[in-house]
Amino acid sequence: MKQPGSVAAPLPPASPRQPLPRSPWRGLLLARALALIEERQPLDDTAELAAAWREGRDLPQRVLARAWRLGDRLGLVSTLQGLTRHAGWLAVLGLVLVLLSSAGMLQAVLGSGRHINVVHAFVAVLGLHALTLLLWLLSLPWRPEGIGLGRWFWRLEGGRGPPERQALLAAGLELLQQQGLGRWLLGALSHGLWAMAFALALLWLALVFSFQAYELSWETTILPRDTLPEFVDLVGRWPAWLGLPVASTERLVTADAAERHRLLAWWLMLAVVAWGLLPRLLLCAVCTALARWRLQRLAPDTAAPWVRRLASRFAALQASAVIDADEVPNAPVHPSTAATRPRAPLALVGFELPPEQAWPPPDLATPAAGPPPTLCLRLDGGAHERQQVLAALDGAAIRSVLLVVDGGTSPDRGTGRFIAALQADGRRGLALWLLAGPAGLNERRWSAWLATLEDPPPAFDTPQAAAAWLAPAER
Amino acid sequence: MNLPASPLALAVVGHTNAGKTSLLRTLARRREFGEVSDRPGTTRHAEAIALMLDGQPVLSFIDTPGLEDPIGLLTVLQAGLQGPGPGPGPRPSPPERIQAFLAGPLATGDFEQEAKVLRAAGGVAALLHVIDCREPVLPKYRSEMEILSWCARPVLPVLNFCEAAGARAADWTAALADYGLHAVLRFDAVAPFVGAELRLYEALKTLVPAHAERFDELLEFLALERLDRRAASLAVLAELLLQAASLRHQAPRRTLDDANARAALVTGLHEALSRRSRAAVAQWLEIHAFSPEDAELVLAPFHDGRWEADLFNPEHLRRAGQALGAGAALGAGIGLAADLALAGLSLGTGTAIGAAIGGGLSQGWTAPARHLARRLRGLAELAIEDAALALLARQMLTLLLQLERRGHAAVQPVRIGAPADTEAADARPLLAALRPARAHPAWAEPSAGDRRRSAAQAAVLAALRRQLATNEGPPGGP
Numbered sequence: 001m002k003q004p005g006s007v008a009a010p011l012p013p014a015s016p017r018q019p020l021p022r023s024p025w026r027g028l029l030l031a032r033a034l035a036l037i038e039e040r041q042p043l044d045d046t047a048e049l050a051a052a053w054r055e056g057r058d059l060p061q062r063v064l065a066r067a068w069r070l071g072d073r074l075g076l077v078s079t080l081q082g083l084t085r086h087a088g089w090l091a092v093l094g095l096v097l098v099l100l101s102s103a104g105m106l107q108a109v110l111g112s113g114r115h116i117n118v119v120h121a122f123v124a125v126l127g128l129h130a131l132t133l134l135l136w137l138l139s140l141p142w143r144p145e146g147i148g149l150g151r152w153f154w155r156l157e158g159g160r161g162p163p164e165r166q167a168l169l170a171a172g173l174e175l176l177q178q179q180g181l182g183r184w185l186l187g188a189l190s191h192g193l194w195a196m197a198f199a200l201a202l203l204w205l206a207l208v209f210s211f212q213a214y215e216l217s218w219e220t221t222i223l224p225r226d227t228l229p230e231f232v233d234l235v236g237r238w239p240a241w242l243g244l245p246v247a248s249t250e251r252l253v254t255a256d257a258a259e260r261h262r263l264l265a266w267w268l269m270l271a272v273v274a275w276g277l278l279p280r281l282l283l284c285a286v287c288t289a290l291a292r293w294r295l296q297r298l299a300p301d302t303a304a305p306w307v308r309r310l311a312s313r314f315a316a317l318q319a320s321a322v323i324d325a326d327e328v329p330n331a332p333v334h335p336s337t338a339a340t341r342p343r344a345p346l347a348l349v350g351f352e353l354p355p356e357q358a359w360p361p362p363d364l365a366t367p368a369a370g371p372p373p374t375l376c377l378r379l380d381g382g383a384h385e386r387q388q389v390l391a392a393l394d395g396a397a398i399r400s401v402l403l404v405v406d407g408g409t410s411p412d413r414g415t416g417r418f419i420a421a422l423q424a425d426g427r428r429g430l431a432l433w434l435l436a437g438p439a440g441l442n443e444r445r446w447s448a449w450l451a452t453l454e455d456p457p458p459a460f461d462t463p464q465a466a467a468a469w470l471a472p473a474e475r
Numbered sequence: 476m477n478l479p480a481s482p483l484a485l486a487v488v489g490h491t492n493a494g495k496t497s498l499l500r501t502l503a504r505r506r507e508f509g510e511v512s513d514r515p516g517t518t519r520h521a522e523a524i525a526l527m528l529d530g531q532p533v534l535s536f537i538d539t540p541g542l543e544d545p546i547g548l549l550t551v552l553q554a555g556l557q558g559p560g561p562g563p564g565p566r567p568s569p570p571e572r573i574q575a576f577l578a579g580p581l582a583t584g585d586f587e588q589e590a591k592v593l594r595a596a597g598g599v600a601a602l603l604h605v606i607d608c609r610e611p612v613l614p615k616y617r618s619e620m621e622i623l624s625w626c627a628r629p630v631l632p633v634l635n636f637c638e639a640a641g642a643r644a645a646d647w648t649a650a651l652a653d654y655g656l657h658a659v660l661r662f663d664a665v666a667p668f669v670g671a672e673l674r675l676y677e678a679l680k681t682l683v684p685a686h687a688e689r690f691d692e693l694l695e696f697l698a699l700e701r702l703d704r705r706a707a708s709l710a711v712l713a714e715l716l717l718q719a720a721s722l723r724h725q726a727p728r729r730t731l732d733d734a735n736a737r738a739a740l741v742t743g744l745h746e747a748l749s750r751r752s753r754a755a756v757a758q759w760l761e762i763h764a765f766s767p768e769d770a771e772l773v774l775a776p777f778h779d780g781r782w783e784a785d786l787f788n789p790e791h792l793r794r795a796g797q798a799l800g801a802g803a804a805l806g807a808g809i810g811l812a813a814d815l816a817l818a819g820l821s822l823g824t825g826t827a828i829g830a831a832i833g834g835g836l837s838q839g840w841t842a843p844a845r846h847l848a849r850r851l852r853g854l855a856e857l858a859i860e861d862a863a864l865a866l867l868a869r870q871m872l873t874l875l876l877q878l879e880r881r882g883h884a885a886v887q888p889v890r891i892g893a894p895a896d897t898e899a900a901d902a903r904p905l906l907a908a909l910r911p912a913r914a915h916p917a918w919a920e921p922s923a924g925d926r927r928r929s930a931a932q933a934a935v936l937a938a939l940r941r942q943l944a945t946n947e948g949p950p951g952g953p
Contacts, residue, residue, distance in 0.1 A: 039921060057530030177929065302699075303706035308762040311703075315764060320508060320524040320538075354611045382614035383546050410492035410607075413543035413588075414615055 022068060024298045025175070030076055031067035032171035035306035037074075037163060045070050053317045060299045063310055079164045094193055101194075102201040109268070110208060116216045118264050119228055122235065125201070126276050129194060133279065136187065175298070184291035191284035198277040202269055209265045216264035229253070236267060239274035246270050342400035342429050342469060347393055350378035350404045351418060354437055361404060361435065363463030364470075373470070374398065381414065390421055393428070400429035402470060407434025407441040407461060411449040423455055432459040433466040482525050482532035483686050485679070486595045486628075489605035490619060491541025494635040497884035498605055498662065499524060499538050502672060504764050506883045508538075519588065521595045528696050533689055536603075537595045540588040545618035548589045552576055552622065569625035573597070596626040600683050603675075604656075608634040608642050612650040620654045629682040632656050633675070638663040658682070663882075672697065705879065707762050709943070712871050713935040714921065715755040716905075717928070719748055719867060720912035722919045723858040744857050747919075752867070756874070763878045864909060865902035868939065872946050905942055908934035 037043065048069040056062030071077045108124035109116060176182030208214075218228040229249050236246040247255075247263040255263060300307045350359055359378045375396055379385040393401065401422050405415065423430050434446055443461045450456045460466045487495045500508050503524050521539050525532035542548065552572055567575065573593050576582055582590035596602055604623055610616065623630055632651050637644045648659055660678050662671045673694065680690040724744045730736040760766070911931045912918050918928055 061530075303703040303710075305707040305711045305758055305762060308704055308707035309758065312761050312764040315504065316507070318505075318525065318527065320522050322520050322522050352613050352615070380614050381546065383550050383618075385614070386546075409610060410490075412491045412541065412615075414546055417544055417547055 022064075023295070024064070025295045026080065027064035027067055028298050028300060029168065029171050029175060030071040030080065031063050031300060032174060032306075033076060033164070033167040034067055034070055034074075036167040036170055038306075040163075043070065043074070048073065049313060050317060053314055059302055059307070059311050059314065062314055063300045063307055066310070074164065076164050076168065079162070080168055083165070083168060094189070098193055098196045098200060101197040102204065105197070105201040106204055106208075109205060110214075114212075114214050116214055116268075117219055118216050118268050119218050119231055121268055122271055125272055129198075129276055129280075132190075132194075133283075136190070181291065181294050181298075184287045184294065187287035188284055188291055191280045191287060195277055195280040195284055198272060198280060202272055202277065205269055205272075209269070214261065214265065216261045216268070232267065235271050235275070239270045242274055242278075244270045244274060342402075342431070344400070345374035345396060345398050346470065347375035347377065347396070347398040347401045348373045348404065349375075349389065349393075349401055349422070351415070352381045352409070353378065353404065353406055353435065357406075357435065357437070361463065364467055373402070381418070386418060386421070393422070398428065400431075402431050402433055402466060403457075404433045404435055406437035407443060407446060408437030410442075411446055416453060419453065419457065420455075423457070426455065430457040431466075431469050432457050433463075434459055434461045436461075482535040483683070483689060484523075484535045484537060484599040485601050485603060486537045486539055486592075486599040487603045487605060488539050488592055488596060488623060489541065489633075490545075490607065490610075490616065491543050493541070493605045493607040494884070495541070495605045496538055497882075498603070498633060498635065499536050500884040501882040502526075502536065502675070504883050506764065506766050521591050526693070528693060533693055537599065539592045539595050542589055542592055542619050542622065544586070544589065545615050545622055548586055549618040549622055551581055551586065552625065568627075570597075570627045573625055593622075593626065596623070596628060599628060600686065601629040601631060601679060602626065604630050604632045605635050606632055606647055607636055608644050608647045609636050609639050611643060612646050617650065617653075620651065620656070624654055630656055631658065631660060631675075631678055631682055633660045633662050635662055637661040701879070704762055705875075708759050708875050708878075709936055709939050710932075711755050711758045711762070712868070712875070713932050713939055715751055715871070716864060716868055716909055716935055716939075717912045717932060718751050718919050718921070719859055720864055720909040721915050721917070722747055722751075723916055726857070740857055744859065748859060748867075752871075755871070759875065759878060763881070764883065765878070765881070858913070861902075861906050865906060868902065868905055868942065869946075872939070872943050875943070876947065901945070902942070905935065905938040908938040 034043070045066065048066050051069055052062045052066035055065040068077070071080070105125045109121040176185065218232060220228055229252075232252070233249040236248070240246045240248075246267055252260055252263055252267075302308070302311070348360055348364070350357070350361075353359070360372075360376050375392060375398060377389050377392060379389050403419065403422060405411075419430065419432075422428060432446075432450070434441060434443060441461055443459075446459060450459055458469070460469060487499055489495050496508065500506060503526065505524070508524060519540050521537055523535050523537045526534040526536070574597075576586075577590055577594060577597075582593075602623055604620075606616070632647075634642075634644055634647055636642060644661065651657075651659055658678055658681070660671070660675055662675070676690050676694055676697075680687050683690075722744065724740055724747070726736070726740050730740070908931065911927070911934075915928070918931075
């Protein structure tokens with residue numbers, strides 16, 4: 001396992017092995033294995049997540065980039081490399097299979113001394129092949145996820161070794177099940193092995209036939225006389241159609257013995273080529289092409305839960321940019337000064353109140369509030385109106401104002417400027433009454449905001465408090 | 476996809492505390508973007524966030540500070556018009572006046588924040604004017620509209636909080652029409668958010684027709700994302716239900732004679748189910764980009780037992796049982812009888828919970844041999860009943876619909892209440908799809924590579940999709 005630091009290092013990893021090529025298949029395998037590990041225990045992937053975010057353009061690319069980086073750090077990549085070396089042993093096993101089956105074919109043909117019955121040889125060589133091919137073709141309409149071999153492999157290999165290895169194997173099995181990938185890969189493998197076995201057997205047969213004399217014929221004890229020639233003729237049609245030089249039955253019957261042995265040997269070899277080697281080669285090519293096509297198209301399923309969860313985490317990485325920073329620090333917070341006593345003449349001013357608010361507020365018309373104030377004005381906050389109200393206050397020489405505002409709204413700098421204008425540099429006393437508006441009352445917002453004003457006026461949020469402030473005014 | 480590299484910039488403007496940042500959180504699906512609070516003027520700088528599509532930024536939203544003193548600002552701008560002009564030249568146009576203001580001393584002094592808004596507005600393709608429509612249409616708001624009209628940019632008014640009590644949407648629509656703004660988007664940053672995102676982009680498309688293709692691609696991308704999120708969520712739910720259906724706890728038969736031991740067994744089973752449900756909800760929150768803090772809030776009912784009461788409440792089970800239909804009820808009955816005979820449990824067992832789950836279809840139909848072996852060994856099994864599974868599915872689907880409609884500015888946690896009696900989807904297909912899980916105790920844990928399990932999962936998914944379609948009702952409804 002590599003050290004965690006080796007990910008960020010610009011040098012190639014210290015491992016002497018060749019780095020694994022980054023195929024989509026391997027990336028997806030790593031990503032899925034990591035997701036399986038993460039289901040049990042979350043991984044610390046902050047650095048890899050950020051790097052993958054920069055590296056990839058879209059979600060699938062980013063998921064794979066993260067998998068490669070994280071897999072490298074956690075040693076999954078080297079585990080995968082170890083597992084791929086097992087593929088070497090699989091190849092040896094395959095070669096042994098090829099040798100065994102070609103030896104079996106030769107035994108079927110040459111096993112009975114120098115005398116060969118071609119029909120018997122043909123059936124013996126191609127019988128098992130025909131049976132397995134038929135089974136494979138019949139399995140095609142079934143669901144592609146049926147991999148018995150995968151479960152066998154799992155029993156053999158799964159559940160052993162470190163959790164990374166188990167996760168990789170489970171992820172591999174899952175991927176093989178997806179989209180019939182396993183079927184085409186296995187198909188390519190088995191057809192390829194058969195084709196190799198046929199090729200080897202044919203080569204050997206050609207060598208044997210070249211340098212040893214065999215007697216080839218067809219013979220029977222109980223079958224009708226014409227059956228075997230007809231069979232030979234029937235079998236020969238397909239290679240002949242392919243353009244292979246197969247002798248016709250008439251020629252076989254008319255030829256002399258030595259020529260007939262030669263022609264029958266060719267017939268046997270060409271029949272094995274046309275009925276055994278070529279179909280297997282063709283199917284191997286088709287399966288390989290399909291498997292390659294699917295392998296190339298492998299990508300993380302963007303609708304899979306584990307990919308969606310990564311998507312959310314990637315999306316959270318996108319930074320917002322401050323483009324016009326706040327240069328003025330927050331205004332200093334002034335402690336609220338003690339409620340200054342109001343002095344007559346008094347004015348009651350309603351500022352930016354909702355239209356349905358009764359004016360003057362009926363709550364205030366209590367005996368405790370004393371006589372009505374000198375001025376009772378209400379304004380919506382327009383610039384012209386503000387000038388008029390300020391002029392009226394100056395005209396009546398108002399010395400104290402109770403400003404009534406909607407305590408449910410948000411205070412703003414416009415309100416602040418009007419308050420400052422009302423205070424007239426401290427020449428006029430001011431108190432605020434926060435009226436509970438349609439949206440209720442938000443006294444915390446208001447008191448926090450009032451504290452940032454240069455000369456914070458006292459504020460009340462009940463009519464009783466406002467009336468009490470008005471009452472003791474010296475008139 | 477063939478997009479220019481530079482994103483289309485849109486500025487979000489409005490009065491202080493109108494909900495500009497909340498709108499952006501919802502649009503960007505970013506719960507933690509900016510700072511949202513009750514304090515006035517929370518956002519004091521202009522901040523941009525890009526909407527990415529295939530690694531390319533397509534839109535850039537600029538969050539601006541509030542226009543706090545539009546009346547003062549308008550006075551200043553108008554004064555700039557009347558001021559001593561240089562000779563008999565033509566009157567400056569509104570944008571020129573704004574440029575003059577931005578170059579002047581007030582833009583760095585008293586009106587510094589407003590200047591940030593106007594600077595941002597100068598460089599964008601369109602303005603989203605966020606309005607708190609609970610407010611009366613005061614002169615300051617009219618000034619705001621006038622100032623924004625001076626920016627010479629297309630404006631899309633967004634009526635926020637239009638679902639709130641005391642909203643004056645009609646007053647605002649009329650006032651906006653006075654300023655030539657007739658296309659208005661209704662939106663509620665906090666209330667469930669249904670399709671407002673789509674309507675917003677559609678409206679922007681008509682407002683900025685030069686970039687219609689960009690909006691089309693964005694809409695297509697968003698629709699795909701939505702489908703992917705739903706598919707992923709349903710896969711999580713299917714997995715949860717499979718695990719719940721295969722979950723079983725074994726105990727020696729004689730322990731069941733003891734009421735305490737029996738209760739402990741039931742509690743253990745319930746705990747195992749809650750643990751799995753919590754994990755599934757946590758995954759959903761992650762998939763929908765809600766923060767884990769929401770998980771605790773959402774899961775609170777799990778801890779305090781309310782959820783338990785909901786799921787295993789006999790009354791709810793009885794109601795859900797009505798939706799199961801005769802066939803499934805018969806199946807459940809047979810399984811129940813077999814296990815009752817074994818375990819000596821009766822429907823009269825002490826607690827309501829015990830009555831609700833006691834028994835179950837532990838072995839389904841497929842494993843009589845195992846059943847017999849267990850009987851000989853003197854073991855009884857507890858599993859979760861069909862009715863409880865159906866109810867769990869229903870509650871989870873309700874939660875999913877709520878999560879899908881939830882805005883990312885919402886602060887209130889999602890609550891899963893008791894399901895309503897009406898519009899109950901037929902649970903039979905779902906229960907039929909879950910039946911294979913009864914025969915596989917190993918499916919109670921996650922595993923990969925088992926093809927029978929993935930086939931069962933696909934069947935459960937299909938049933939869930941059908942059920943969700945029934946729950947959702949006609950598409951496009953609020």
